[in-house]
Amino acid sequence: MKFGTLDDIETARKTVILRVDFNSPIDPASNTILDDKRFREHTPTVQNLQDSKVVIVTHQSRPQKKDFTTLKAHAERLEHLLGRPVEYIDDIFGRCARDAVKKMDCGDILMLENVRFNAEENIKMTPEEAASTHLVRGLSKLGDIYVNDAFGTAHRSQPTMVGLPYVMKSVAGTLMEKEVSCLSKVFSDSPKPVTFVLGGTKVDDSMNVARNVLECGIADRVVVVGVVANVFLLAEGVDIGCPSSDLIKKLGYYGEIKKAAEILSKFKDKVILPEYVAVRNEDGTRGEFSVDKIPDKYPVLDLGLDSLVPFTDILRNSGTVVFNGPAGLFEEDLFSTGTFELLKAASESEFSVVGGGHTAVVAESLGINDRFSHISTGGGACIEFLTGKKLPAISALEKSREMFGKK
Template sequence: MAFGTLQDVETRGKTVLVRVDLNSPMDPSSEMILDDKRFREHIPTIQALDDAKVVVLTHQSRPGKKDFTTLKSHAELLERLIRRPVIYVDDIFGKGARDAVQSIRNGEVLMLENLRFNAEENLTMKPEEAKKTHLVRRLAEMGDLFVNDAFGTAHRSQPTIVGLPTAMKTVAGLLMEREIKMLSKVFSGAPHPITFILGGTKVDDSIAVAEHVLQNGIADRILAIGVVGNIFLAAVGVDIGTPSRQLIESLGYCGEIQKAERILASYADRVVIPSSVAVRMDGERREYPIDRIPQDAPILDLGSSSIHDMVSLIQSQGTIVFNGPAGVFEDPDFAIGTYELIRAASTVEFSVVGGGHTAAVIEKMGLESAYSHLSTGGGACIEFLTGKKLPAVAALESSWQLFGKGSPD
């Protein structure tokens, strides 16, 4: 890799700033954290720094949202999970924070306040601009080394993500390293045939991924499901019914139909679309072939024949990259497609999941261990799969050029 990792640096006795992504679902009334998955993913990196003075940098939500709050609950949960005291300071870089950082000893963990309480962290900026912010300058003064483990925010050009690596020696944490290694394998080294299952409602991201992996010969097939599947059905002239058309319009995705048409013009034999769908009529699940979809019923899942065909295809693949559900999986009547495709994908040799809803369903099904990799960053993962260099990765590489490669710690 073109950037440094924890194996490349001495951390004993150092004050190490560790950027993690503990942004989690919360109950705003009680400030209780409802899902500790992101915490658990970062534990190995924090444990690997048990000979250092660890200063945890993270955020929760963003200004204007109900769960934009302090990190007191986060510090308490992290403390329980790592079974070591976590000192919480309700300050980011003021005197309270500086004094607290100076007073911690080797093996101790301190968590500073929600980084997004500082307005600068909510800005998008280039690394050199970010380096000049008060936030980056003050934080850099507090530490000897910066470890970026926040893959969930790797697609953001925010000061701590791109500015701190410009201001001080920076390496990737264990989670960041694993994410990049596993996602990179999709592009080089994954067993063929490779199929990308693209679903859910983030159609523009999925279309961008489809375009990239087909044009560059990365994917042997694209399997379009969910709203992404409806876009491709519309692109081949299928009348998907008024409710499904209106949903595409309300999401602002009408232009994606033309992009899907262009993809199909070049790669029709490599794009698999549903042959049947399930709709809600009179409060019940009903199934129809795609040439007889009712005008007034919303498409909420794949039909049984589609599920059967797609499961058979998935089971014959060497690699599956799964991003997005097949329908309204929260409703048991319309969860069948999502569940069956997830079960099938768990049997292939190499399987990657792009975080978000799909990963949540996999965990609910107890199939995490059957998958090669469940990404912790939905947005970061999908951007990586479009072939773009993530700002965090570019910053890690630049920092290693500036401060690493044999220079003293």
């Protein structure tokens, strides 16, 4: 790795500015955190800094959203998980924050207010621009070292992600290091054959991943499911019915059909499309049809059972499986079979990665999350990483190592 890690730096008795991503599902009415998975993923980094004064910088949601709120509940949840006091203060870098930091002893943990309450944090900017913001200048005065553990936000070029490494000695936290290491393995020494499963509704991201891993020779096969599969079927001239076609138009992905056609023209034998799908019948029941006989008025909502057997065989016989996006409307029991069975099969491969987001939630709900080699905490960040892009936060950490030295 070109960036520094906690092993490269002395943090004992130092004041550490720790950027994490505690952005979580929350009940706006009661301000109750509904899922603390990200808290649990970050706790090893916090525990590794137990001899430091830890000042936590994080966010919840973004402006105009219903769950854009203070971090009092987040501090309480972290305190519960750590079994150690976590002080919350409703300030970011003002006098109250400065005074609170001055009073800290080694082993203390302080959580600052939602950093996105500061307008500068919500603006995309270059690292140089970010380094000169009031936010970065103010936060950098609070600590000696900056540790970025927020992989889930690593694709955002925002001040705390890319500006602080330009003004402070900075390293990656335990989770950031783990994410980059595991995802990088997909591109280098992962067991063969390598299969990508791309589904869900983020069609443009999936197209970019498919193109990258096929053109670079990383993937031996790309299995497409969900709305992504529907776009590929349209590219092949298959009539998927009005409801499914209308959804693609509504999501703004009709232009992706051309991209799908280009991928198929180059890698026809490596892109695996479903031959059978499941639809919702007029009476609400599940119906199974081959793709050339999809009823015009019924929406495609899952992988067909006759496609499930060959698909699961492919995954079980793969050395590496990267799984990103569900195979259908998994929230409904009637259409959850494809997603559930494919995930179970993927977990049996020698090296298996789940790309965060909804897929990670399903894996945990099935109780099979421990069977995967790695489950990413960053949906968007993971996808961008798999497209071959260098994430802004990672580039900033690499630059910080150049600027402030390896030790």
